[in-house]
Amino acid sequence: MRTTKSLAAAVLAAALALICVPAANATANLPVPWTLLAAVPAQLANPGGAPPGANDFSCRPSAAHPEPVVLTHGLGANQTVNWQTYSPLLKNNGYCVFSLTYGVPGTPMPIYQPGGLVQMQQSAHELSLFIDRVLAATGASKVDILGHSEGTVMPSYYVKNLGGAAKVAKYVSLTPLWKGTTLFGVSHLYDLAKVLNLNPLIDGALDPACGSCRQFLQGSDYNNDMNSGSGIFQPGVEYTNILTRYDEAVVPYTNGLGSGPNVRNIVLQDTCALDFSEHVGLAADRNAAGHVLNALDPAHTKPVPCVPAGPLGS
Template sequence: MRLLTAVGLATLLAMVTAPATRAETGGPRLPVPWTTLAGLHANLVTPGAPPPGANDWSCEPSARHPNPVILLHGGGSNQTSAWQTFAPLLANNGYCVFSLTYGVPFAPLPGGLLPMERSARELSLFVDEVLRRTGAAKVDLLGHSEGTLMPSYYVRFLGGGPKVDKYVSLSPLWRGTTQVVVSTLYQLAEALGLSRLWDWLVGIVCGACNQFLRGSVFLSRLHARGIFDPTISYTNIMTRYDQAVIPYTSGIGHGPNVHNIVLQDECLLDFSDHGGLLANHNAAGHVLAALDPVHAEPVGCVLSTPVGSLFPPG
Protein backbone atom coordinates (compact mmCIF):
# COMPACT_ATOMS: atom_id res chain seq x y z
CA MET A 1 0.00 0.00 0.00
CA ARG A 2 2.80 2.43 0.87
CA LEU A 3 4.52 1.63 -2.40
CA LEU A 4 1.33 2.26 -4.37
CA THR A 5 0.81 5.54 -2.51
CA ALA A 6 4.35 6.66 -3.26
CA VAL A 7 4.01 5.71 -6.91
CA GLY A 8 0.67 7.52 -7.15
CA LEU A 9 2.09 10.66 -5.56
CA ALA A 10 5.10 10.62 -7.84
CA THR A 11 2.85 10.21 -10.87
CA LEU A 12 0.63 13.10 -9.80
CA LEU A 13 3.62 15.33 -9.21
CA ALA A 14 4.95 14.50 -12.64
CA MET A 15 1.60 15.34 -14.25
CA VAL A 16 1.41 18.81 -12.70
CA THR A 17 5.09 19.73 -12.93
CA ALA A 18 6.02 22.12 -15.70
CA PRO A 19 9.70 22.57 -16.53
CA ALA A 20 10.76 26.15 -17.22
CA THR A 21 13.91 27.73 -18.60
CA ARG A 22 16.40 29.32 -16.21
CA ALA A 23 16.26 32.86 -17.62
CA GLU A 24 19.36 35.02 -17.63
CA THR A 25 21.37 32.83 -15.25
CA GLY A 26 22.18 30.11 -17.75
CA GLY A 27 21.86 27.55 -14.97
CA PRO A 28 19.98 24.25 -15.23
CA ARG A 29 16.21 24.60 -15.34
CA LEU A 30 14.29 23.53 -12.28
CA PRO A 31 10.98 21.66 -12.35
CA VAL A 32 8.04 23.70 -11.08
CA PRO A 33 5.35 21.55 -9.41
CA TRP A 34 1.88 23.11 -9.57
CA THR A 35 0.53 21.22 -6.57
CA THR A 36 0.71 21.74 -2.81
CA LEU A 37 1.38 18.00 -2.51
CA ALA A 38 4.95 18.79 -3.53
CA GLY A 39 5.41 20.70 -0.30
CA LEU A 40 4.03 17.87 1.80
CA HIS A 41 6.32 15.40 0.06
CA ALA A 42 9.42 17.62 0.40
CA ASN A 43 8.76 18.17 4.08
CA LEU A 44 8.73 14.42 4.62
CA VAL A 45 11.90 13.80 2.63
CA THR A 46 13.98 16.88 3.52
CA PRO A 47 12.26 18.59 6.47
CA GLY A 48 13.36 22.18 6.99
CA ALA A 49 15.49 22.35 3.84
CA PRO A 50 15.34 25.40 1.54
CA PRO A 51 13.14 24.80 -1.50
CA PRO A 52 14.78 24.25 -4.92
CA GLY A 53 16.26 27.44 -6.29
CA ALA A 54 16.48 29.20 -2.93
CA ASN A 55 19.43 30.24 -0.77
CA ASP A 56 22.15 30.11 -3.38
CA TRP A 57 24.43 32.55 -1.59
CA SER A 58 26.65 32.87 -4.65
CA CYS A 59 23.76 34.28 -6.70
CA GLU A 60 24.47 37.71 -8.16
CA PRO A 61 21.41 39.87 -8.90
CA SER A 62 21.09 40.83 -12.56
CA ALA A 63 20.50 44.25 -14.05
CA ARG A 64 16.94 43.23 -14.92
CA HIS A 65 16.24 41.80 -11.46
CA PRO A 66 18.48 43.73 -9.06
CA ASN A 67 16.41 42.91 -5.96
CA PRO A 68 16.72 39.49 -4.31
CA VAL A 69 13.32 38.01 -3.45
CA ILE A 70 12.74 36.78 0.10
CA LEU A 71 9.98 34.19 0.61
CA LEU A 72 8.02 34.21 3.88
CA HIS A 73 5.77 31.27 4.79
CA GLY A 74 2.57 31.35 6.84
CA GLY A 75 1.86 30.35 10.42
CA GLY A 76 2.35 26.69 11.28
CA SER A 77 4.42 26.15 8.14
CA ASN A 78 8.05 26.36 7.05
CA GLN A 79 10.14 27.24 4.01
CA THR A 80 10.17 23.64 2.79
CA SER A 81 6.45 23.01 2.58
CA ALA A 82 5.45 26.50 1.46
CA TRP A 83 7.71 27.34 -1.46
CA GLN A 84 8.22 24.27 -3.65
CA THR A 85 6.46 26.08 -6.51
CA PHE A 86 7.46 29.72 -6.22
CA ALA A 87 11.14 29.27 -5.37
CA PRO A 88 12.07 27.36 -8.54
CA LEU A 89 9.67 29.48 -10.63
CA LEU A 90 11.39 32.70 -9.56
CA ALA A 91 14.86 31.20 -9.92
CA ASN A 92 14.00 30.07 -13.44
CA ASN A 93 12.96 33.63 -14.21
CA GLY A 94 16.34 35.03 -13.22
CA TYR A 95 15.80 36.08 -9.59
CA CYS A 96 18.09 35.48 -6.65
CA VAL A 97 15.71 33.75 -4.25
CA PHE A 98 16.05 33.36 -0.50
CA SER A 99 13.85 31.80 2.16
CA LEU A 100 13.89 31.12 5.86
CA THR A 101 11.80 29.38 8.48
CA TYR A 102 11.00 31.94 11.16
CA GLY A 103 9.17 31.93 14.47
CA VAL A 104 10.03 28.42 15.71
CA PRO A 105 9.59 28.15 19.51
CA PHE A 106 11.50 24.88 19.68
CA ALA A 107 11.98 21.75 17.57
CA PRO A 108 10.07 19.92 16.23
CA LEU A 109 7.36 22.59 16.10
CA PRO A 110 6.82 24.38 12.75
CA GLY A 111 7.47 28.05 12.08
CA GLY A 112 5.34 31.15 12.44
CA LEU A 113 4.33 30.41 16.05
CA LEU A 114 6.36 32.98 17.98
CA PRO A 115 4.91 36.47 18.47
CA MET A 116 5.29 38.37 15.22
CA GLU A 117 7.49 41.02 16.84
CA ARG A 118 10.11 38.34 17.48
CA SER A 119 9.74 36.87 13.99
CA ALA A 120 10.15 40.36 12.52
CA ARG A 121 13.50 40.66 14.26
CA GLU A 122 14.54 37.37 12.68
CA LEU A 123 13.50 38.76 9.31
CA SER A 124 15.48 41.93 9.92
CA LEU A 125 18.66 39.95 10.47
CA PHE A 126 17.98 37.81 7.42
CA VAL A 127 17.36 40.80 5.15
CA ASP A 128 20.62 42.37 6.27
CA GLU A 129 22.47 39.14 5.55
CA VAL A 130 20.92 38.85 2.07
CA LEU A 131 21.82 42.45 1.25
CA ARG A 132 25.37 41.99 2.54
CA ARG A 133 25.99 38.74 0.66
CA THR A 134 24.42 39.83 -2.64
CA GLY A 135 25.49 43.49 -2.65
CA ALA A 136 21.92 44.54 -3.44
CA ALA A 137 20.46 47.82 -2.23
CA LYS A 138 16.95 46.49 -1.58
CA VAL A 139 14.96 43.27 -1.46
CA ASP A 140 11.49 42.30 -2.64
CA LEU A 141 9.22 40.33 -0.31
CA LEU A 142 6.78 37.56 -1.25
CA GLY A 143 4.71 36.29 1.65
CA HIS A 144 1.77 34.01 2.34
CA SER A 145 -0.73 34.45 5.17
CA GLU A 146 1.26 35.37 8.32
CA GLY A 147 4.18 35.95 5.96
CA THR A 148 2.24 38.94 4.60
CA LEU A 149 1.45 40.51 7.97
CA MET A 150 4.61 39.91 10.02
CA PRO A 151 6.91 41.75 7.57
CA SER A 152 4.75 44.85 7.94
CA TYR A 153 5.96 45.08 11.54
CA TYR A 154 9.54 44.84 10.27
CA VAL A 155 8.88 47.60 7.73
CA ARG A 156 6.98 49.96 10.03
CA PHE A 157 8.69 49.43 13.40
CA LEU A 158 12.16 47.98 12.77
CA GLY A 159 13.45 50.30 10.06
CA GLY A 160 12.84 47.93 7.16
CA GLY A 161 11.15 50.47 4.89
CA PRO A 162 14.30 51.72 3.12
CA LYS A 163 15.41 48.13 2.48
CA VAL A 164 12.23 46.91 0.72
CA ASP A 165 11.16 47.78 -2.82
CA LYS A 166 8.19 45.54 -3.68
CA TYR A 167 5.94 43.74 -1.20
CA VAL A 168 3.76 40.99 -2.72
CA SER A 169 1.21 39.18 -0.58
CA LEU A 170 -0.69 35.92 -1.10
CA SER A 171 -3.79 35.75 1.15
CA PRO A 172 -2.97 38.85 3.19
CA LEU A 173 -4.93 39.69 6.33
CA TRP A 174 -4.35 43.37 7.02
CA ARG A 175 -7.48 43.60 9.16
CA GLY A 176 -7.13 40.18 10.72
CA THR A 177 -9.46 37.21 10.52
CA THR A 178 -12.72 36.26 12.22
CA GLN A 179 -12.16 32.56 11.60
CA VAL A 180 -14.48 30.32 13.65
CA VAL A 181 -15.62 33.37 15.63
CA VAL A 182 -12.37 33.23 17.61
CA SER A 183 -11.83 36.97 17.24
CA THR A 184 -15.24 37.63 18.82
CA LEU A 185 -14.29 35.48 21.80
CA TYR A 186 -11.02 37.37 22.04
CA GLN A 187 -12.87 40.68 22.15
CA LEU A 188 -15.25 39.28 24.78
CA ALA A 189 -12.29 38.24 26.92
CA GLU A 190 -10.97 41.78 26.64
CA ALA A 191 -14.33 43.22 27.70
CA LEU A 192 -14.37 40.92 30.74
CA GLY A 193 -10.82 41.82 31.68
CA LEU A 194 -9.58 38.33 30.84
CA SER A 195 -7.36 39.18 27.88
CA ARG A 196 -4.16 38.39 29.77
CA LEU A 197 -5.45 34.96 30.71
CA TRP A 198 -6.56 34.34 27.11
CA ASP A 199 -3.17 35.48 25.75
CA TRP A 200 -1.35 33.26 28.22
CA LEU A 201 -3.42 30.17 27.42
CA VAL A 202 -3.13 30.53 23.64
CA GLY A 203 0.43 31.82 23.79
CA ILE A 204 1.65 28.60 25.36
CA VAL A 205 1.34 26.98 21.95
CA CYS A 206 1.24 29.89 19.49
CA GLY A 207 2.22 33.41 20.44
CA ALA A 208 1.28 34.70 16.99
CA CYS A 209 -2.21 33.20 16.87
CA ASN A 210 -3.97 35.88 18.91
CA GLN A 211 -2.27 38.54 16.81
CA PHE A 212 -4.09 37.41 13.64
CA LEU A 213 -7.49 38.11 15.15
CA ARG A 214 -9.52 41.14 14.19
CA GLY A 215 -9.22 43.71 16.96
CA SER A 216 -5.97 42.32 18.40
CA VAL A 217 -3.50 44.60 20.15
CA PHE A 218 -0.91 43.78 17.48
CA LEU A 219 -3.19 44.86 14.62
CA SER A 220 -4.36 47.96 16.47
CA ARG A 221 -0.79 49.09 16.95
CA LEU A 222 0.06 48.38 13.32
CA HIS A 223 -2.95 50.30 12.04
CA ALA A 224 -2.14 53.23 14.32
CA ARG A 225 1.26 53.48 12.65
CA GLY A 226 -0.12 52.76 9.17
CA ILE A 227 -0.01 49.39 7.42
CA PHE A 228 1.60 50.55 4.19
CA ASP A 229 4.90 52.36 3.76
CA PRO A 230 4.43 55.04 1.07
CA THR A 231 7.82 54.26 -0.48
CA ILE A 232 7.03 50.57 -1.14
CA SER A 233 4.96 49.06 -3.95
CA TYR A 234 2.36 46.63 -2.58
CA THR A 235 0.41 43.90 -4.40
CA ASN A 236 -2.30 41.94 -2.57
CA ILE A 237 -3.50 38.68 -4.18
CA MET A 238 -6.67 37.10 -2.74
CA THR A 239 -9.09 34.25 -3.34
CA ARG A 240 -12.81 34.38 -2.57
CA TYR A 241 -12.56 30.78 -1.32
CA ASP A 242 -10.12 31.58 1.48
CA GLN A 243 -11.15 29.50 4.48
CA ALA A 244 -8.50 30.93 6.83
CA VAL A 245 -8.69 34.68 6.15
CA ILE A 246 -12.34 35.50 6.85
CA PRO A 247 -13.51 37.61 5.22
CA TYR A 248 -11.06 37.43 2.34
CA THR A 249 -11.54 41.19 1.87
CA SER A 250 -9.36 41.62 4.95
CA GLY A 251 -6.53 41.49 2.42
CA ILE A 252 -7.66 44.61 0.55
CA GLY A 253 -5.43 47.62 1.08
CA HIS A 254 -5.87 51.27 0.19
CA GLY A 255 -3.38 53.75 -1.14
CA PRO A 256 -1.80 54.98 -4.37
CA ASN A 257 0.98 52.42 -4.00
CA VAL A 258 -1.34 49.47 -3.28
CA HIS A 259 -2.74 47.12 -5.95
CA ASN A 260 -5.45 44.59 -5.03
CA ILE A 261 -6.23 41.44 -7.04
CA VAL A 262 -9.08 38.99 -6.41
CA LEU A 263 -8.31 35.99 -8.59
CA GLN A 264 -11.94 35.14 -9.34
CA ASP A 265 -12.55 38.63 -10.72
CA GLU A 266 -10.34 37.64 -13.63
CA CYS A 267 -10.66 33.84 -13.74
CA LEU A 268 -13.89 32.01 -12.94
CA LEU A 269 -11.99 28.71 -13.23
CA ASP A 270 -10.00 29.51 -10.10
CA PHE A 271 -11.28 27.56 -7.07
CA SER A 272 -8.11 27.81 -5.00
CA ASP A 273 -8.34 28.24 -1.25
CA HIS A 274 -5.92 29.67 1.31
CA GLY A 275 -3.21 27.05 0.88
CA GLY A 276 -3.89 26.53 -2.80
CA LEU A 277 -2.41 29.91 -3.66
CA LEU A 278 1.03 28.42 -2.99
CA ALA A 279 0.72 26.35 -6.18
CA ASN A 280 -1.58 28.57 -8.22
CA HIS A 281 -0.59 29.36 -11.80
CA ASN A 282 -2.89 32.37 -12.01
CA ALA A 283 -1.48 33.87 -8.81
CA ALA A 284 2.03 33.16 -10.07
CA GLY A 285 1.37 35.26 -13.17
CA HIS A 286 0.36 38.19 -10.98
CA VAL A 287 3.42 37.70 -8.75
CA LEU A 288 5.78 37.82 -11.73
CA ALA A 289 4.01 40.93 -13.05
CA ALA A 290 4.23 42.64 -9.66
CA LEU A 291 7.94 41.92 -9.29
CA ASP A 292 8.75 43.05 -12.84
CA PRO A 293 5.97 45.37 -14.06
CA VAL A 294 8.09 46.71 -16.92
CA HIS A 295 8.19 43.27 -18.56
CA ALA A 296 4.81 42.02 -17.32
CA GLU A 297 3.04 39.51 -19.54
CA PRO A 298 -0.73 38.92 -19.70
CA VAL A 299 -1.95 36.67 -16.90
CA GLY A 300 -3.90 33.70 -18.17
CA CYS A 301 -6.75 31.73 -16.61
CA VAL A 302 -5.96 28.15 -15.60
CA LEU A 303 -8.28 25.74 -13.82
CA SER A 304 -7.11 25.77 -10.21
CA THR A 305 -8.15 23.75 -7.17
CA PRO A 306 -7.31 23.75 -3.45
CA VAL A 307 -4.31 21.51 -4.21
CA GLY A 308 -2.96 23.45 -7.16
CA SER A 309 -3.42 24.33 -10.82
CA LEU A 310 -4.38 21.73 -13.38
CA PHE A 311 -2.85 21.62 -16.86
CA PRO A 312 -0.74 24.81 -16.62
CA PRO A 313 0.82 25.89 -19.92
CA GLY A 314 4.31 24.48 -20.41
Protein backbone atom coordinates in the same frame (compact mmCIF):
# COMPACT_ATOMS: atom_id res chain seq x y z
CA MET B 1 5.67 -6.51 -23.78
CA ARG B 2 7.96 -3.78 -25.11
CA THR B 3 4.96 -1.87 -26.43
CA THR B 4 3.22 -2.12 -23.06
CA LYS B 5 6.29 -0.84 -21.26
CA SER B 6 6.70 1.99 -23.73
CA LEU B 7 3.07 2.98 -23.29
CA ALA B 8 3.39 2.90 -19.50
CA ALA B 9 6.54 5.03 -19.67
CA ALA B 10 4.80 7.54 -21.90
CA VAL B 11 1.82 7.78 -19.54
CA LEU B 12 4.13 8.26 -16.55
CA ALA B 13 6.09 10.96 -18.37
CA ALA B 14 2.91 12.76 -19.30
CA ALA B 15 1.64 12.65 -15.70
CA LEU B 16 4.90 14.04 -14.39
CA ALA B 17 4.80 16.79 -17.00
CA LEU B 18 1.43 17.92 -15.71
CA ILE B 19 2.79 18.19 -12.17
CA CYS B 20 6.29 19.50 -12.76
CA VAL B 21 6.35 22.08 -15.53
CA PRO B 22 9.44 24.24 -15.91
CA ALA B 23 8.72 27.93 -16.25
CA ALA B 24 8.82 29.56 -19.66
CA ASN B 25 12.24 30.97 -20.60
CA ALA B 26 13.71 28.97 -17.72
CA THR B 27 17.37 29.58 -16.94
CA ALA B 28 17.89 27.15 -14.08
CA ASN B 29 15.77 24.28 -15.42
CA LEU B 30 14.36 23.41 -12.02
CA PRO B 31 11.07 21.49 -12.07
CA VAL B 32 8.12 23.58 -10.85
CA PRO B 33 5.50 21.38 -9.12
CA TRP B 34 2.00 22.80 -9.43
CA THR B 35 0.77 20.83 -6.45
CA LEU B 36 0.95 21.22 -2.68
CA LEU B 37 1.77 17.51 -2.43
CA ALA B 38 5.34 18.29 -3.49
CA ALA B 39 5.91 19.46 0.08
CA VAL B 40 5.58 15.93 1.48
CA PRO B 41 8.60 14.23 -0.13
CA ALA B 42 10.62 17.44 0.21
CA GLN B 43 9.99 17.63 3.94
CA LEU B 44 10.74 13.93 4.44
CA ALA B 45 13.96 14.14 2.44
CA ASN B 46 15.30 17.28 4.09
CA PRO B 47 13.20 18.44 7.05
CA GLY B 48 13.19 22.20 7.23
CA GLY B 49 15.60 22.53 4.32
CA ALA B 50 15.56 25.33 1.78
CA PRO B 51 13.23 24.78 -1.20
CA PRO B 52 14.76 24.21 -4.65
CA GLY B 53 16.55 27.28 -5.94
CA ALA B 54 16.67 29.12 -2.62
CA ASN B 55 19.52 30.27 -0.37
CA ASP B 56 22.39 30.29 -2.83
CA PHE B 57 24.34 33.03 -1.09
CA SER B 58 26.76 33.20 -4.02
CA CYS B 59 23.91 34.38 -6.28
CA ARG B 60 24.37 37.86 -7.71
CA PRO B 61 21.26 39.71 -8.87
CA SER B 62 21.07 40.56 -12.56
CA ALA B 63 20.39 43.97 -14.07
CA ALA B 64 16.96 42.64 -15.08
CA HIS B 65 16.13 41.58 -11.51
CA PRO B 66 18.31 43.65 -9.18
CA GLU B 67 16.43 42.81 -5.97
CA PRO B 68 16.71 39.35 -4.38
CA VAL B 69 13.34 37.87 -3.42
CA VAL B 70 12.84 36.82 0.21
CA LEU B 71 10.07 34.28 0.83
CA THR B 72 8.12 34.38 4.11
CA HIS B 73 5.87 31.41 4.93
CA GLY B 74 2.55 31.14 6.72
CA LEU B 75 1.52 30.04 10.21
CA GLY B 76 2.42 26.45 11.00
CA ALA B 77 4.36 26.10 7.76
CA ASN B 78 8.08 26.42 7.12
CA GLN B 79 10.29 27.30 4.18
CA THR B 80 10.27 23.71 2.93
CA VAL B 81 6.54 23.09 2.67
CA ASN B 82 5.43 26.60 1.68
CA TRP B 83 7.73 27.30 -1.26
CA GLN B 84 8.16 24.17 -3.38
CA THR B 85 6.42 25.96 -6.26
CA TYR B 86 7.45 29.59 -6.04
CA SER B 87 11.11 29.14 -5.19
CA PRO B 88 12.06 27.17 -8.33
CA LEU B 89 9.65 29.27 -10.42
CA LEU B 90 11.40 32.49 -9.41
CA LYS B 91 14.86 30.95 -9.76
CA ASN B 92 14.00 29.79 -13.27
CA ASN B 93 12.91 33.33 -14.10
CA GLY B 94 16.27 34.76 -13.16
CA TYR B 95 15.82 35.85 -9.54
CA CYS B 96 18.12 35.29 -6.59
CA VAL B 97 15.77 33.59 -4.12
CA PHE B 98 16.07 33.31 -0.36
CA SER B 99 13.84 31.77 2.29
CA LEU B 100 13.83 31.19 6.01
CA THR B 101 11.80 29.42 8.66
CA TYR B 102 10.98 31.96 11.35
CA GLY B 103 9.12 31.98 14.63
CA VAL B 104 10.20 28.56 15.94
CA PRO B 105 9.75 28.29 19.72
CA GLY B 106 12.30 26.23 21.61
CA THR B 107 14.20 23.34 20.06
CA PRO B 108 13.23 22.50 16.45
CA MET B 109 11.42 19.20 15.97
CA PRO B 110 13.32 16.55 13.99
CA ILE B 111 10.72 15.57 11.35
CA TYR B 112 8.44 18.55 10.91
CA GLN B 113 9.00 21.97 12.39
CA PRO B 114 6.09 24.40 12.20
CA GLY B 115 7.12 28.02 12.12
CA GLY B 116 5.47 31.36 12.75
CA LEU B 117 4.46 30.38 16.29
CA VAL B 118 6.08 33.16 18.29
CA GLN B 119 4.80 36.72 18.43
CA MET B 120 5.20 38.47 15.10
CA GLN B 121 7.35 41.25 16.54
CA GLN B 122 9.95 38.64 17.45
CA SER B 123 9.73 36.98 14.05
CA ALA B 124 10.15 40.40 12.40
CA HIS B 125 13.49 40.78 14.18
CA GLU B 126 14.53 37.39 12.77
CA LEU B 127 13.51 38.57 9.31
CA SER B 128 15.49 41.78 9.74
CA LEU B 129 18.68 39.88 10.49
CA PHE B 130 18.07 37.51 7.57
CA ILE B 131 17.48 40.34 5.08
CA ASP B 132 20.66 42.08 6.25
CA ARG B 133 22.51 38.85 5.57
CA VAL B 134 20.97 38.59 2.09
CA LEU B 135 21.87 42.19 1.26
CA ALA B 136 25.44 41.76 2.47
CA ALA B 137 25.92 38.56 0.47
CA THR B 138 24.35 39.74 -2.78
CA GLY B 139 25.47 43.35 -2.76
CA ALA B 140 21.90 44.49 -3.41
CA SER B 141 20.52 47.63 -1.81
CA LYS B 142 16.98 46.31 -1.45
CA VAL B 143 15.01 43.05 -1.49
CA ASP B 144 11.55 42.11 -2.66
CA ILE B 145 9.30 40.18 -0.28
CA LEU B 146 6.85 37.46 -1.31
CA GLY B 147 4.73 36.36 1.64
CA HIS B 148 1.89 33.94 2.20
CA SER B 149 -0.67 34.21 5.04
CA GLU B 150 1.27 35.15 8.20
CA GLY B 151 4.16 35.86 5.87
CA THR B 152 2.19 38.85 4.61
CA VAL B 153 1.50 40.58 7.92
CA MET B 154 4.59 39.67 9.92
CA PRO B 155 7.01 41.50 7.58
CA SER B 156 4.86 44.62 7.82
CA TYR B 157 6.20 45.08 11.36
CA TYR B 158 9.73 44.92 9.97
CA VAL B 159 8.92 47.42 7.23
CA LYS B 160 7.08 49.85 9.49
CA ASN B 161 9.01 49.62 12.76
CA LEU B 162 12.46 48.13 12.12
CA GLY B 163 13.73 50.22 9.22
CA GLY B 164 12.61 47.79 6.54
CA ALA B 165 10.97 50.47 4.38
CA ALA B 166 14.43 51.53 3.23
CA LYS B 167 15.38 47.95 2.35
CA VAL B 168 12.24 46.65 0.59
CA ALA B 169 11.30 47.56 -2.98
CA LYS B 170 8.28 45.36 -3.72
CA TYR B 171 6.04 43.60 -1.21
CA VAL B 172 3.85 40.91 -2.77
CA SER B 173 1.27 39.17 -0.59
CA LEU B 174 -0.67 35.94 -1.15
CA THR B 175 -3.87 35.80 0.96
CA PRO B 176 -3.01 38.84 3.12
CA LEU B 177 -5.02 39.73 6.21
CA TRP B 178 -4.23 43.37 6.84
CA LYS B 179 -7.32 43.80 8.98
CA GLY B 180 -7.11 40.40 10.64
CA THR B 181 -9.68 37.63 10.52
CA THR B 182 -12.99 36.87 12.21
CA LEU B 183 -12.57 33.12 11.58
CA PHE B 184 -15.30 31.10 13.36
CA GLY B 185 -16.23 34.26 15.23
CA VAL B 186 -13.14 33.89 17.43
CA SER B 187 -12.35 37.60 17.24
CA HIS B 188 -15.79 38.41 18.66
CA LEU B 189 -15.36 35.85 21.43
CA TYR B 190 -11.98 37.35 22.27
CA ASP B 191 -13.57 40.80 22.47
CA LEU B 192 -16.12 39.37 24.87
CA ALA B 193 -13.30 37.88 26.95
CA LYS B 194 -11.81 41.36 27.25
CA VAL B 195 -15.07 42.63 28.72
CA LEU B 196 -15.07 39.76 31.19
CA ASN B 197 -11.37 40.31 31.97
CA LEU B 198 -10.51 36.78 30.90
CA ASN B 199 -7.75 37.79 28.50
CA PRO B 200 -4.85 37.17 30.89
CA LEU B 201 -6.06 33.61 31.41
CA ILE B 202 -6.55 32.97 27.70
CA ASP B 203 -3.27 34.60 26.68
CA GLY B 204 -1.36 32.74 29.37
CA ALA B 205 -2.67 29.41 28.08
CA LEU B 206 -2.32 30.16 24.38
CA ASP B 207 0.89 32.15 24.02
CA PRO B 208 3.40 29.44 25.00
CA ALA B 209 2.08 27.25 22.18
CA CYS B 210 1.30 29.97 19.64
CA GLY B 211 2.19 33.52 20.54
CA SER B 212 1.15 34.80 17.11
CA CYS B 213 -2.30 33.18 16.96
CA ARG B 214 -4.27 35.89 18.73
CA GLN B 215 -2.42 38.54 16.71
CA PHE B 216 -4.29 37.40 13.61
CA LEU B 217 -7.66 38.37 15.05
CA GLN B 218 -9.49 41.38 13.74
CA GLY B 219 -9.13 44.09 16.37
CA SER B 220 -6.09 42.52 18.05
CA ASP B 221 -3.47 44.77 19.63
CA TYR B 222 -1.03 43.82 16.88
CA ASN B 223 -3.58 44.49 14.16
CA ASN B 224 -4.56 47.84 15.64
CA ASP B 225 -0.93 48.86 16.06
CA MET B 226 -0.06 48.05 12.45
CA ASN B 227 -3.04 50.02 11.14
CA SER B 228 -2.43 53.04 13.39
CA GLY B 229 -0.31 56.11 12.70
CA SER B 230 1.29 55.86 9.25
CA GLY B 231 -0.60 52.62 8.62
CA ILE B 232 0.65 49.39 7.12
CA PHE B 233 1.51 50.57 3.63
CA GLN B 234 4.71 52.58 3.82
CA PRO B 235 5.84 55.14 1.24
CA GLY B 236 8.52 53.95 -1.15
CA VAL B 237 7.39 50.31 -1.07
CA GLU B 238 5.23 48.91 -3.89
CA TYR B 239 2.53 46.58 -2.53
CA THR B 240 0.59 43.94 -4.45
CA ASN B 241 -2.15 42.00 -2.67
CA ILE B 242 -3.40 38.77 -4.27
CA LEU B 243 -6.65 37.47 -2.76
CA THR B 244 -9.12 34.67 -3.36
CA ARG B 245 -12.84 34.88 -2.70
CA TYR B 246 -12.68 31.29 -1.43
CA ASP B 247 -10.30 32.07 1.43
CA GLU B 248 -11.60 30.12 4.42
CA ALA B 249 -8.92 31.42 6.81
CA VAL B 250 -9.07 35.16 6.11
CA VAL B 251 -12.69 35.97 6.94
CA PRO B 252 -13.91 38.05 5.26
CA TYR B 253 -11.40 37.79 2.44
CA THR B 254 -11.81 41.54 1.87
CA ASN B 255 -9.76 42.09 5.03
CA GLY B 256 -6.80 41.51 2.72
CA LEU B 257 -7.55 44.56 0.58
CA GLY B 258 -5.37 47.61 0.95
CA SER B 259 -5.58 51.19 -0.19
CA GLY B 260 -3.05 53.81 -1.19
CA PRO B 261 -1.21 55.16 -4.21
CA ASN B 262 1.42 52.41 -3.90
CA VAL B 263 -1.04 49.54 -3.35
CA ARG B 264 -2.57 47.23 -5.95
CA ASN B 265 -5.25 44.66 -5.16
CA ILE B 266 -5.91 41.55 -7.27
CA VAL B 267 -8.82 39.21 -6.59
CA LEU B 268 -8.09 36.05 -8.57
CA GLN B 269 -11.69 35.44 -9.54
CA ASP B 270 -11.97 38.89 -11.12
CA THR B 271 -9.66 37.70 -13.89
CA CYS B 272 -10.36 33.95 -13.73
CA ALA B 273 -13.77 32.75 -12.59
CA LEU B 274 -12.52 29.17 -13.00
CA ASP B 275 -10.04 29.53 -10.15
CA PHE B 276 -11.45 28.05 -6.93
CA SER B 277 -8.23 28.11 -4.93
CA GLU B 278 -8.61 28.61 -1.21
CA HIS B 279 -6.18 29.98 1.35
CA VAL B 280 -3.46 27.33 1.18
CA GLY B 281 -3.97 26.63 -2.52
CA LEU B 282 -2.46 29.94 -3.61
CA ALA B 283 0.96 28.52 -2.75
CA ALA B 284 0.67 26.31 -5.86
CA ASP B 285 -1.68 28.25 -8.13
CA ARG B 286 -0.69 29.05 -11.73
CA ASN B 287 -2.92 32.11 -12.01
CA ALA B 288 -1.58 33.60 -8.79
CA ALA B 289 1.95 32.84 -9.98
CA GLY B 290 1.38 34.86 -13.14
CA HIS B 291 0.30 37.84 -11.05
CA VAL B 292 3.34 37.40 -8.77
CA LEU B 293 5.77 37.46 -11.69
CA ASN B 294 4.12 40.60 -13.05
CA ALA B 295 4.20 42.28 -9.65
CA LEU B 296 7.91 41.59 -9.27
CA ASP B 297 8.68 42.83 -12.78
CA PRO B 298 6.03 45.44 -13.62
CA ALA B 299 8.06 46.80 -16.54
CA HIS B 300 7.68 43.50 -18.41
CA THR B 301 4.21 42.23 -17.52
CA LYS B 302 2.71 39.34 -19.46
CA PRO B 303 -0.92 38.28 -19.87
CA VAL B 304 -2.00 35.99 -17.05
CA PRO B 305 -3.87 33.00 -18.48
CA CYS B 306 -6.96 31.64 -16.76
CA VAL B 307 -6.10 28.08 -15.77
CA PRO B 308 -8.93 26.12 -14.05
CA ALA B 309 -7.94 25.46 -10.45
CA GLY B 310 -9.46 23.46 -7.61
CA PRO B 311 -9.39 24.48 -3.95
CA LEU B 312 -5.77 23.39 -3.51
CA GLY B 313 -4.50 25.21 -6.58
CA SER B 314 -3.80 24.28 -10.18
